[in-house]
Amino acid sequence: MSHDRFEVHLARTGLTIQVDSDESILDALLLAGVQAPYLCMAGSCSTCQVSVLEGIPEHRDSVLTQAERDAQNTMMICCSRSKSSRLVLDL
Numbered sequence: 001m002s003h004d005r006f007e008v009h010l011a012r013t014g015l016t017i018q019v020d021s022d023e024s025i026l027d028a029l030l031l032a033g034v035q036a037p038y039l040c041m042a043g044s045c046s047t048c049q050v051s052v053l054e055g056i057p058e059h060r061d062s063v064l065t066q067a068e069r070d071a072q073n074t075m076m077i078c079c080s081r082s083k084s085s086r087l088v089l090d091l
C-alpha cells in the first residue's frame with residue numbers, strides 16, 4: 001500500500017516536509033526552498049537519485065535495476081513515492 005500523503009525528513013538539512021498526494025517529493029522540496037538536483041522529472045535520468053536512510057520507497061522510475069529496488073536504499077525523488085508514512089533521505 002502506498003501513502004497518499006507522507007512525511008520526508010532530510011537528514012543533512014534537518015528539515016521535515018509533508019508531501020501531498022498531488023505533488024512529488026521533488027515538488028515539495030523545491031517549494032520548501034531545498035536545492036535538489038533534477039533534470040527529466042520523469043524517472044528516466046537518475047539526476048535526482050537520493051539515498052534512503054529510513055522508510056520504504058515505492059519506486060516509479062525506469063532506471064533502477066530490480067536489485068537496486070529490492071535493496072530499498074536509494075530512490076528517484078521526482079516520481080517515486082513512499083510505502084511508509086515517513087522517509088528519511090540523505091539530503
Ligand code: FES
Pocket residue numbers: 037038039040041042043044045046047048049061076077078079
Ligand atoms: S529528474 Fe530524472 S530521474 Fe528524476
